Amino acid sequence: MELIKKRTEIIRNGNDKGSFVAYWTSNTLRVNNNYSLKIASEIALDKNLPLKIFFYHNESHYKCIDRHTIVLLNGLIELADELNHFGHELEFVNCINDLEILNLIECHTIIIDKTYTKRSFDYTLEILRNYNANIVSIDNLYLPANLISNKQEYSAATFRRKYYKVTNSLIDLTFDISRELTRVKKIKSSENTKEKILKRLASLKDEFIETVNLGKNGAYASKENLNIFLNENLTNYEENSSKPEFEYVSKLSKDLHYGFISPAYIIKKLILRKLDFSSSFVEQLLIRRELTFNYTLNNKNYNNINGLPVWALKTLNEHGKDEREYAYRLSDFENGQTHDEYWNAAQNEMLRSGYMHGYMRMYWGKKILEWSNNFKDAHNITLKLNNKYQLDGRSPSGYVGVSWCYGLHDRGWKEREIFGKIRYMNMNGLDRKFDMARYVDRVRNL
Ligand SMILES: Cc1cc2nc3c(=O)[nH]c(=O)nc-3n(C[C@H](O)[C@H](O)[C@H](O)COP(=O)(O)OP(=O)(O)OC[C@H]3O[C@@H](n4cnc5c(N)ncnc54)[C@H](O)[C@@H]3O)c2cc1C
Structure with missing residues (x-):
């Protein structure tokens, strides 16, 4: 019960x-x-009011390109089917002028998925703003962000310490809402959602991926x-997930x-396999991932270079005028036309599949x-390409991943040209650790 309270934030009290x-479902497209959905159903049952479930998304505002929208819409079809199973209909609105059909002026309470940016x-x-309803936001992370920390954490280590104080063992937090969903009164959609x-x-x-390959x-x-x-891959994860020539991820x-x-569902499956916080997969899923939400929630410059820690900005500035051996333009990067075969392969992996291996x-x-x-x-270009082509882009983990390359959540390293004290990586490191020819080949065959 305490956890539910921590997940709930009253954004505005309406006129009841x-x-x-x-x-209003947005980043939690599941039943x-x-x-x-649980809290919305409970409020509707408590007030004896029907429940309307809708999705509204302004594609241009969120800088979606078609690959994102294709994934999203396919997901919405599944959501509509799942809801139908319980007798509910999903209302789908993709144009601001159509918002009127939702009749929100008559709404008592609007539940939204917590937004982290x-x-x-x-x-x-x-x-x-145009409606008088109560607005309540719900956090759907494994542990609600404000339960761990209300300030920007310095690193994974400080975040992890706080996380472990809340729980240092995995807990099954899954739940079933079929009873509430079945009981709550329904509202029919004004149009045929699936058709639309x-x-x-x-x-x-x-442009790069066959629509059919984005379909599932x-x-x-x-x-x-x-x-x-x-x-197929979990047993290999610990040892081999960092190897880009394989896909043990x-x-x-x-x-x-x-x-x-x-x-929560993934964790439940991991508990059944006797995994705990010592597993690197759990570390990535809970600590590394939820740390990124801590950053975007607590740093208003999460989407630009000014969000970086002071030491990182200072060292980058000090080396701002260092001579660059290569100075590519956005289009060179975008088209995968650098002198580096491995870099180009990584770019092509992202273009052709909407995914790039984590190490790359x-x-x-x-x-x-x-x-x-x-x-x-450079920071701008990295973010732009990441958010445009990664299917997991435009997310807290995307903003943090990019800024990590520029020192976020990291410490200072030995000073060098251009990077200053920012951690450096080079091609020799890739060759030493991995079978890079195999990676390049894997991407070529995508
Ligand atoms: C430059 C750069 C850009 C990145 N852009 C994104 C992005 O746009 N979206 C995104 O979700 N992640 C991003 N990451 C983080 C990470 O690389 C990906 O989450 C991970 O590679 C996704 O692959 P996976 O699902 O197979 O991960 P797995 O290795 O299978 O890990 C399981 C889950 O843990 C989480 N996770 C793993 N590594 C990280 C990490 N370093 N930080 C945060 N969460 C992590 C992810 O949710 C992932 O699905 C970026 C990292 C860098 C360095």
Whole structure:
């Protein structure tokens, strides 16, 4: 119960009138283990009001390109199907002028998924400003962000210490809401949601990826992805997940980003396999991932270079005028046209699959810093490409991943040209540790 309280934040008290409760789903596109849906259903039952479930998304505001929208819409089809199973209909609105059909003016309480970046939060509030309903935001992380820390944590180590104070053993936090969902009164959608989504989908196309290869997305598909990982790759994760020539990784970052799957569900499966906090997969999923939400929530410059720690900015500035051996433009990077075969392969992996192996992401970001005119442009370019092409991009983990390459959550290293005290990576390191020819080959065959 305490945990639920910590997840709940009253954003605004409304006038307590209205004829229905609404759940605006955005980053938690699933029925199972969805705290927002649970709380929305409970409020609706308590007030004896029907529940409207809707999705509104302004594609241009969120800088989606078609690959993101294709994944999203496929996920929404699965969500609509799941909700139908309980007798609910998902209302889908993708144009600001259509918001009227939601009739939110009559709404008693609007439940929203907590947004972890200021930009999304401000946008959500701007939309809701026109209505008098109560607004309640719900945190769907494994542990609610404000339970761990309300300030920006310095590093994974400080965050981990606080996390372990709350719990140092994995707890099964999954729950079932079928009873509430079945009991709560329903509201019919004003249009045929699936038809509308399919129509929008038909007009979308990605330049690099066959649409069909982006097609399997959503709550059901994400559970399949998890099962494949657990059955085929988990035993190799500890030792081999950092090797880019193999794929002993979960590739769940996109499913987590859209909320197709909940961390709680993954943890439940890991508990069954007797894993605990000593497992590096748990470290990535809970500590490294949730640390990124701590950053975007507590640093208003999460999306630009000024969010970096003072020492990192200082050292980058001190080396701002160092001579660069290469100074590529955005288009050179974007087209994978550098002198470095490994870097180009990483870029191509992202272009062609919407995913880049985790180890290569670090090398990729570091090299943009090294081969750009200046570190500010470099940070911009890294973020721009990451958010444009990664299917898990435009997320807290994306902002942090990019800024990590520029010193965030890291410590100072031996000073050198261009990087100053920022951690450096080079090609020899890749050759020493990995079978890079095999990686390049793997990408070529994508
Ligand atoms: C330059 C750069 C850019 C990045 N951009 C993104 C991004 O846009 N979106 C994104 O989700 N992650 C990003 N990361 C973090 C990390 O590389 C990816 O989360 C991870 O590679 C995703 O692959 P996976 O799902 O197979 O991970 P796995 O190794 O299977 O890990 C399981 C889960 O743990 C989480 N995780 C793993 N590593 C990290 C990490 N370093 N930081 C935060 N969470 C982590 C992810 O949610 C991941 O799905 C970036 C890292 C760097 C260095």
